[in-house]
Amino acid sequence: MYAIVNKFKYKSGKSDPSMMVLKCCGNLCPWRLYAVRLKDSELFEIRSIINNHTCSVNVRGGYQTQATASVIGELMKTKYCGIGAGPKPREIRKMMRGDHDVSISYWKAWKSHDLAIDNCQGKCTDSYMQLPAYLHNLVLANPGTIADLHTERSQDGENLFKYMFLALGASIKGYEALRKVIVVDGTHLKGKYAGCLLTASAQDGNYQIFPLAFAIVDSENDVSWEWFFQHLASFVPDDPQLVIVSDRHPSIYKGMNEVM
Template sequence: MQGDHNVRISYWKAWRSRQIALDFAKGSSGASFNLIPDYLKQLVQANPGTKTALHTEFEDGVGQRFKYLFISIGACIVGYRYLRKVVIVDGSHLRGKYAGCLLSACAQDGNYQVYPLANAIVDGENDKAWEWFLENLLEVVPQSEDLVFVSDCHSSIYYAIAKVYPLARHCACVLHLQRNIKTHFKNKHLGYMVGKAARAYKRYNIMTSNVAESWNAVLREAREFPIKPLVEFIRDKLMQWFSTRRATTCISFDTLTPRVAEIVAANFDLGGWIWRDKSVFGKVRVESLVSHFYTLENLLVAYDMDILPVTDSAPPPVPLEIHTDDVVTDANVELIPPTTRRPPGRPTKSRILSRGEIRMKPHRKKHICSRCKASGHNKATCKMPI
């Protein structure tokens, strides 16, 4: 304001003005909750197979108060059948007026790209919220002994996976394990040994929760939106990804996905093998040595379905239940915002670290004096005689 209009205002006045502008552009944060039931109807109607769940709490004299929301787009559910059964789960804090957390479950496609499966908006990363999220995820990701979860070291995730997915395996992020070791034992060498031990027997190439954290980074700006624009942002981003990746994949004429084909070629060069007509020693085809999850055919099918936008026309009656503590009511009910509020103070833009995780300090390049070639000062303050 001072630079453009020569008007001095306080930081908080500027912040409140920004919030008013955001409400004008995206809608009121409180009123947005009341739009969710109709939006979910339209979303299911436009994208068949989509799974949604809305959990509320009844409060005397107030009505149905929002508690949890779960969404998984139908195209993602179908596409997951053609991906490896490794699911990365993570949570990130919302920065809107009513705070809360965004829980996510992601997979990785055969071209090593992030493949979001489901999202939920809850009151926080606690045992009940994670358990509710995974119970709804069961309809998207069936329980299996071949299923593997990867997450950070949050205790609520450990509790929920053990209760909802007792047959699945659960792996902790290697980076979080290393940071925990460094924090508790004050020994960097032990953290290095933990990383080496974790990679000694490599079941999958997914050793960290970076896949889910990358998806959270994509939603960084939208995490301060009201709830309906946030959900619509997720749907729109997935629609763009599916369209772009499907068009890009159709260009390739190889049997393997582009990324895997590069890795296979690099391994052949590194090992000094004879690669003639894409076969090993002219006998065994290379494609037969690679899992079918990495084939171009599987990648195309994973993105085969379209994700369509939500129309503003009145939707036909679609079955949608709102689960409360005692009863199941019709979706045509007025929703009250949750009781959670954003804590006072300036909202943080950086990711809140998990328990035991430490923030790595960025490497700062030392300034070198152009006159004496020493660090710590510049040419103007150099004491070297001219």
Template sequence: MFKKRASSNVIAAVFKAKYGDPVKGPRAADLQQLVLEELRVASSYMKCYRAREKAITGVRESDDDSYLGLPEYLYMLKLANPGTVIDLITEKDAFGLDRFLYLFLAFGASIRGFRRLRHVVVVDGTHPGGKFMGTLLTASGQDANFQVFPLAYAVVDSENIDSWTWFFRNWSGFWPIALP
């Protein structure tokens, strides 16, 4: 039997050994019960959450590192989706590395599909929860079947005049072309 308190590293090792692919393993709340049964140790939800994150990070890159591959991903996205409009804004940090600021994305199919929609656009902003701060701005239309049709997305620092101006400046670069 392990110590009365198992560290998140121990829990992560048990988690990886039992499930192989931690992404498909149990949620943190279920992991608490597993730790109690397997190790006979009580653990907090946060410790199990951190252990699960460590196990997943061992299999795939961390969320922080995934931002480093964003320019390459967007390049391939644009190649695979002709007519796609992408605007990625970064700034150099103290170490000379690019730091993510803003992202605008409108798929070519959405731009072309706008011609067949009712010409009403709904824009909204939401604050996704989680580790990363920021705001997701969206523009959507409505098709003839009254279904929501996504037109454009942007990830910005906050919902303010500057970010909305930047969003609409990107939007205005292609929406007149999309009209019949």
């Protein structure tokens, strides 16, 4: 980022795991930096620097190539923390062009967008790895909660995420006082691994939406909806007065008839 802000291009003169020497790309330019790695750390400390340039404008014009996707992703990561979705790729292009006088392609902006989210919020794969511990602690903190994580074993012997069901204990207890009318539906998820969100909700005495349960599945199909209804039936018993409202998706109708 220092090179981009000061508009010059550098190269590695010498480097190994313990030290690095950076030089300006101009053949006769004296700019030079020497840094060493701190003991038991990933950080490098600058020990000496010759901080003046005599290179031509043409040589220094190559600084834009140093604005890699990883550099831009690190620069933009704070904009994806907290509330809000953060800037979109086309907005990242405008910001880099306006703030740093760097033109980047849409593909690089998109890659930077993904890396910035990973740097700030963590990677999707890491979040999936934390699901078992998260659901376990959620059940301990909320007595009566029903949580189930269904996985499938891959050819490499790894457990891969398949389905997840969650119904909080407060929702289960609250259902006892509600009218026996449940609305079920599914919606597509946007993200790297896609999938569908299945929901079941009711209406409380104040005519407000009362969430009962939700599940993450691969898609709206016969198997996933049947799996969802099997877990829903654990606290929503079959009753002559029970009414289930849906968009008449064939898989919902089939799964409901199989279970309830």
